[in-house]
Amino acid sequence: MSPADLRERVDKALHEFLQRAVAPLAGISEDLAPFGAVTEAFVMDGGKRLRPAFCYWGHRGAGGPDSDALVRAAASLELLQACALVHDDVIDSSDTRRGAPAVHRRFAAIHRSEGWRGDPEAFGSAAAILLGDLALIWADTLFAESGIAVEALQHAFPIWDSMRVEVMCGQYLDVVEQARGGGSVERALRVARYKSAKYTVERPLHLGAALAGAHGELLTALSEFGLPIGEAFQLRDDVLGVYGDPAETGKPAGDDLREGKRTVLVAFALEGGSEAQRETLRRLLGDPALDDDGVTILRDVIAATGAPERVERLIDERYESAQRALESPLLDPTAADALRELAAAATRRAH
Amino acid sequence: MSPADLRERVDKALHEFLQRAVAPLAGISEDLAPFGAVTEAFVMDGGKRLRPAFCYWGHRGAGGPDSDALVRAAASLELLQACALVHDDVIDSSDTRRGAPAVHRRFAAIHRSEGWRGDPEAFGSAAAILLGDLALIWADTLFAESGIAVEALQHAFPIWDSMRVEVMCGQYLDVVEQARGGGSVERALRVARYKSAKYTVERPLHLGAALAGAHGELLTALSEFGLPIGEAFQLRDDVLGVYGDPAETGKPAGDDLREGKRTVLVAFALEGGSEAQRETLRRLLGDPALDDDGVTILRDVIAATGAPERVERLIDERYESAQRALESPLLDPTAADALRELAAAATRRAH
Numbered sequence: 001m002s003p004a005d006l007r008e009r010v011d012k013a014l015h016e017f018l019q020r021a022v023a024p025l026a027g028i029s030e031d032l033a034p035f036g037a038v039t040e041a042f043v044m045d046g047g048k049r050l051r052p053a054f055c056y057w058g059h060r061g062a063g064g065p066d067s068d069a070l071v072r073a074a075a076s077l078e079l080l081q082a083c084a085l086v087h088d089d090v091i092d093s094s095d096t097r098r099g100a101p102a103v104h105r106r107f108a109a110i111h112r113s114e115g116w117r118g119d120p121e122a123f124g125s126a127a128a129i130l131l132g133d134l135a136l137i138w139a140d141t142l143f144a145e146s147g148i149a150v151e152a153l154q155h156a157f158p159i160w161d162s163m164r165v166e167v168m169c170g171q172y173l174d175v176v177e178q179a180r181g182g183g184s185v186e187r188a189l190r191v192a193r194y195k196s197a198k199y200t201v202e203r204p205l206h207l208g209a210a211l212a213g214a215h216g217e218l219l220t221a222l223s224e225f226g227l228p229i230g231e232a233f234q235l236r237d238d239v240l241g242v243y244g245d246p247a248e249t250g251k252p253a254g255d256d257l258r259e260g261k262r263t264v265l266v267a268f269a270l271e272g273g274s275e276a277q278r279e280t281l282r283r284l285l286g287d288p289a290l291d292d293d294g295v296t297i298l299r300d301v302i303a304a305t306g307a308p309e310r311v312e313r314l315i316d317e318r319y320e321s322a323q324r325a326l327e328s329p330l331l332d333p334t335a336a337d338a339l340r341e342l343a344a345a346a347t348r349r350a351h
Numbered sequence: 352m353s354p355a356d357l358r359e360r361v362d363k364a365l366h367e368f369l370q371r372a373v374a375p376l377a378g379i380s381e382d383l384a385p386f387g388a389v390t391e392a393f394v395m396d397g398g399k400r401l402r403p404a405f406c407y408w409g410h411r412g413a414g415g416p417d418s419d420a421l422v423r424a425a426a427s428l429e430l431l432q433a434c435a436l437v438h439d440d441v442i443d444s445s446d447t448r449r450g451a452p453a454v455h456r457r458f459a460a461i462h463r464s465e466g467w468r469g470d471p472e473a474f475g476s477a478a479a480i481l482l483g484d485l486a487l488i489w490a491d492t493l494f495a496e497s498g499i500a501v502e503a504l505q506h507a508f509p510i511w512d513s514m515r516v517e518v519m520c521g522q523y524l525d526v527v528e529q530a531r532g533g534g535s536v537e538r539a540l541r542v543a544r545y546k547s548a549k550y551t552v553e554r555p556l557h558l559g560a561a562l563a564g565a566h567g568e569l570l571t572a573l574s575e576f577g578l579p580i581g582e583a584f585q586l587r588d589d590v591l592g593v594y595g596d597p598a599e600t601g602k603p604a605g606d607d608l609r610e611g612k613r614t615v616l617v618a619f620a621l622e623g624g625s626e627a628q629r630e631t632l633r634r635l636l637g638d639p640a641l642d643d644d645g646v647t648i649l650r651d652v653i654a655a656t657g658a659p660e661r662v663e664r665l666i667d668e669r670y671e672s673a674q675r676a677l678e679s680p681l682l683d684p685t686a687a688d689a690l691r692e693l694a695a696a697a698t699r700r701a702h
Contacts, residue, residue: 035523173382260468
């Protein structure tokens with residue numbers, strides 16, 4: 001199962017589910033057409049399908065067989081992710097996502113083109129909040145109706161629940177950290193752990209493994225791989241958020257700086273910078289009006305504190321630790337190979 | 352089972368569940384304490400527990416037995432409702448709910464008292480969006496872990512799913528109707544049907560009945576009661592939103608008018624009013640700065656169009672039709688009596 005083949009199967013499962021899920025909306029009201037169409041466009045357009053891949057290979061790693069039901073259950077993670085992203089973009093007032101207008105901006109545009117009353121942005125946020133809720137509900141429906149046997153689903157439900165709670169808690173901690181102004185490496189790492197490491201990697205692996213009846217030692221082995229690689233993934237994302245190519249990240253350059261994201265990278269810069277550097281960081285980070293010059297200044301100051309090298313070291317350590325965990329005799333070797341590839345791709349390293 | 356006894360059991364089930372659900376948050380971070388505390392305060396404080404009551408009596412009406420598992424499953428509807436209300440208050444920028452500050456306002460106050468950076472209102476909305484997501488997830492957990500047998504849960508899941516989708520669609524249609532400026536009685540009635548009649552009454556009844564294994568004719572009989580009484584309930588709520596006592600509604604007088612809610616009452620006023628009356632309605636409805644004098648003017652104009660009487664007639668018709676439906680021989684007589692009482696209470700009528 002190549003990564004591309006798996007992605008295609010996940011996309012197919014999502015497409016088929018959304019066709020079925022959106023259809024009844026037309027019976028309620030034609031006014032719901034944009035609601036269904038925007039959901040489909042957002043879910044189907046892009047996304048690396050990383051969480052379904054970890055779920056799939058967690059299942060195979062635990063000795064579970066390939067099946068379309070498994071792919072459907074794994075695909076449900078993309079609907080949960082759609083909720084998280086759509087709500088996150090409302091929270092951050094982000095303009096773009098995956099290189100296209102954020103969902104709340106798409107609804108604001110509908111409001112404008114219809115010439116409706118009131119504030120288009122407020123309408124956009126309202127619609128995006130409700131669309132995110134719908135995606136969260138649909139995630140649940142697709143997971144429960146995936147065709148996986150009821151006993152296996154029952155065994156996996158506690159993980160499904162924990163994962164959903166953890167991502168919302170991680171998002172909240174992120175918002176609090178931003179409000180607090182950051183500065184703590186420890187707290188920034190905790191946000192990365194809950195928002196990303198557990199949610200993006202460890203829990204999807206556990207979910208897939210639990211659907212194969214796994215528990216105990218095998219779940220621990222998957223955590224020993226999943227947590228470090230998930231943290232490395234988030235750390236890489238933080239670096240790309242500041243230094244990455246917009247064509248690759250799908251977000252305008254400097255967006256993370258304008259939002260004032262309190263990442264581990266920023267915490268290192270605040271911790272290791274001189275008084276003057278810290279002053280610049282405090283002044284410019286989170287300034288919504290930050291222009292290209294401001295972005296360049298921030299990039300240079302962060303680089304001058306040595307923070308990027310420290311983050312790269314953390315990524316390396318975590319990557320190595322994850323690689324060692326894959327040598328566990330508990331894991332199916334084909335799955336371990338696939339996870340090795342996913343780990344490299346997720347942290348943007350050569351093999 | 353008196354209404355007060357049932358409410359107490361639902362409250363107990365919610366309290367026990369939230370204790371269990373909130374506990375793991377402390378293990379993630381002490382920063383999550385307000386997140387758990389506000390959820391508990393919001394869910395436990397007030398609410399008529401109408402949806403759990405309809406679910407409970409739908410079950411009994413279908414011949415299902417009383418049980419604590421049933422009460423827990425019914426109580427999960429209050430967590431779904433918490434999500435709907437918390438998100439609705441963000442969407443409408445409402446200040447109060449159930450006579451207390453809305454959840455987003457509570458978090459804005461936390462932001463202020465901590466002296467955090469950025470806009471307190473934006474922080475409040477972010478936290479409330481995430482708290483609503485958490486409530487939606489927890490609704491699902493409580494429902495699935497209620498202790499109801501797996502086969503019965505499986506039988507009821509499609510209703511659980513439809514109900515959740517319908518409420519979000521109803522909310523979206525409401526937002527669209529408000530943006531469009533209203534004026535269509537038909538569209539306003541459709542919003543009332545999806546946002547309230549189905550979500551508040553019909554689906555909870557179906558859910559309870561399905562948990563007792565019911566299908567077909569019995570569900571139809573419950574719809575024949577539930578849809579009209581649910582519409583009557585929303586129509587009564589719309590009238591109270593304009594003419595009600597704030598001590599009873601828990602919302603400041605005139606809030607619905609300031610928000611510009613496009614209810615059936617307003618649609619009748621726009622349809623039946625003179626050109627001058629319509630002009631006044633168009634000008635003042637939805638004006639966030641509307642003062643007490645403006646509220647009085649709107650109340651008088653709506654009354655002068657004869658809209659309140661037309662709404663009362665609709666309420667009467669629906670109430671009578673629901674009463675007749677309770678005579679169905681398919682329904683357990685004890686449950687039919689309880690539903691008769693609930694119907695009277697929900698539409699604020701003398702028996």
